[in-house]
Amino acid sequence: MIPAPDPRPPGAPVTGQCWFMLQRLPPLLDAFAKETDGVRRAEDIEYIHRMRVASRRLRAALPLFENCFSQKQYGRWMAEIAGITRALGEARDTDVQIAFLVKFEKKQAAAFKKRHKGDGAEPPLGPALQYLLSDLRRKRTRQQDHVLSALDALEKSRVILEMQDQFQAMSASTRRIPRQGLARGVPARAALRIESRLRTLLSYAPWVNHPEAVAEHHATRIAAKKLRYTMEVYGPVYRLGLARPLARVKKIQEILGDLHDCDVWIDQITRILLKERSLLRAPDDMKRPDTATLASLRLFLQDREKERTLLYQRFVRYWESQARAGMWDELRQTILFRRRHDYIPVPASSTGEIVSAARTLARTVSRMLPHEQHVTDLALQLFDGTKPLHNLGAGDRTLLEAAALIHDIGWKGGRRKHHHRGADRVLADETLPLDIAERAVIALMIFSHRGRHTPEEHPVFALLSPTDQDRALRLASLLKVADGFDYDHTGTIHTIRCMTSRDAVTIAVVTPGEVPVECEHARTKADLFRRVFERDLVIR
Secondary structure (H helix, E strand, O other): OOOOOOOOOOOOOOOHHHHHHHHHHHHHHHHHHOOHHHHHHOOOHHHHHHHHHHHHHHHHHHHHHHHHOOHHHHHHHHHHHHHHHHHHHHHHHHHHHHHHHHHHHHHHHHHHHHHOOOOOOOOOOHHHHHHHHHHHHHHHHHHHHHHHHHHHHHHHHOHHHHHHHHHHHHHHOOOOOOHHHHHHHHHHHHHHHHHHHHHHHHOOHHHOOOOOOHHHHHHHHHHHHHHHHHHHHHHHHEHHHHHHHHHHHHHHHHHHHHHHHHHHHHHHHHHHHHHHHOOOOOOOOOOOOOHHHHHHHHHHHHHHHHHHHHHHHHHHHHHHHHHHOOHHHHHHHHHHHOEOHHHOOOOOOOHHHHHHHHHHHHHHHHHHHHHHHHHHHHHHHHHHHOHHHHOOOHHHHHHHHHHHHOOOHHHHHOOOOHHHHHHHHHHHOOOOOOOHHHHHHHHHHHHHOOOOOOHHHOHHHHHOOHHHHHHHHHHHHHHHHHHHOOOOOOOOOOEEEEEEOOOEEEEEEEOOOOOHHHHHHHHHOOHHHHHHHOOEEEEO
16 A cells, blocks of 8 residues: 655645756656666666666655655655665676676687687686686576565565655646745755765865775765765756766766775685685585686786776876866855856845845744844844954844844754754755855854854855855854853843953843853853954953
8 A cells, every 4th residue: 555645735835945856856766667677587787787876866866855755755765765775786786796707708818819829728817707707696696586575575665656656746736836946945955965975075085095995995986976966966956967077076986986896806805715725625525616716816816906006096196186176166166156047046135035034934933932032132232242353244244133033943853953953944945035155154153053063064164155154153153152141041131242352352241130151151152252253252
C-alpha cells in the first residue's frame, strides 16, 4: 500500500523551492527507474553503471529539498534509495575491476607479443591477471543475487511509484510559476548548499601535497563528487549553468577516481601476498595462487604503484593550476552575481517593507515575540550609541532590526541548535524582500547570537565580499550583546547608554533594580565585540 501524499491542503500553492524541485527531481527519478530491467538481465554492465549514477544523483539531490516532503516520506525514500545504492555500488565496483583487467590484459599481451615475436614466452603478468579475473567473476556472480534482492525490496516498497505520485500531485497544484519565491528563496539556498560542499572539498587542501594520504585523497574525491552533484542540481539558477566549474570539478573527481582504483588494487594485492606468506600450502589446494602467480602478482603490484605515482603527480599539478587560476573564487563570484534573470529578486521598496516582513516571520514563533522585540530595542540603542565606532549606515541598522526581530525563529524546532535552524530559515525564506548578501548578513547575525559562535564558522561567510564580511561581524557583535542583556527573557533592562573612548566602550544600564545575571551574560557574549572593535566592553 502506498502511503498518502504529503498532507498539504488541496490546491495549496507550491513554494518557489518546491517548484524548482519539480523541475529537477522527476528527471533524476526517471533516469533511475528506467534501468531496473537491464540491471536484472545483467547482460551489459552499463545498465548497472547508469542506475548506480542515477541513484547517487537522486540521493544527493533529495536532501536539498527535504522541506518539500513530510518527514515520514523523506526518511522512507532516503532509506530505500540508500539500500539499492549500496547493492549497486558493490556490483559496479566489481564490474569496473573486471573490465579494467580484461582491457589491461589485452594491452599487455599485445605489447609483449610485439617484443617477443614467436618465441613462445608468456606475458609475466598473465598469471596474476587470470587469478584476479577468476576470483572477481565468482564474486560478481554472488553479488548479482544481492542486486536482485535489493531490486525486489525496492519494488515491494513501491517507493518509485510513491515518489512519482507525489510529484504529480504537487505539479497539479501549480497553476503558475512562483517567480517571487524562485527569486527570493532558491538563490540563497543554492549558494549555501554549494558553498557548504566547496568548503568540505577545500578542507582537504592541506593533504594534496602528501602522497601517502590515501584516506584523505579518497575523501577529497567524495567531496568533489558531492560538490559536482549539488552544482548540477542548481545549475539552471546560473548563466551558462555552471558549465565551466562543473567540468573542472569533474576532472578532479575523475583523476582522484583513477587514483583510488590504484589504491584499491594495491591494498587488495598486498593483502593476498601477506596472507599467502603466512599460510602453509596443501599440495591439493588448487584455489590458492601458486608461486608463479605470486611472482606475477608482485609485478602487477609494482605496476599499480608506478601508475599511482603518475596519477598523484597529475592530480597535484591540476589542483595547483586551478588554485592559481582562482577557480574557487570564480565559483563564488558566479554564485553571487551571475544568476539568470528569474533568480534575481526585485529590491525592497523601503526599509519598512523589510522590517514588516521580518515581523510577519517572527509571528511564526509567537512565544518568542516579547523577547525578540525587547532585544530589538536594545540592539538599536546599542547601534545608535556606538555609531561613531562602527560607522554603519541606515541600511545596516535595518538589517540589525530585522535580524533581532527573528533571531529566535529557530526555536520552532527546540532550543538545541536553534541558531543553525534560524540562519537556514532566513536563507530559504521566500517572504523577505532581500537578495543573497543581505540575507547572509542577517543569517550570520542569527547564527552567531548564541554562545561563542562567530560568523566565520558559517559557510555563507566565505561567499561575502570583505566589506560585507566586516559588516556582518560588526552587526553580529551588537546583537550578541543585546541578546545577553535579556538572557532570562524577562525584559528587565529597558534602556542602555553608551560612552565610547579610545580603549573601551562603557554601557550604563538604566533599570529600577539589580540585574547582575543579565549584565554578566552580556559581558560573556561580548567576546566578538572586543575582537571586532579592539576595545573592552565595560557594563555598569
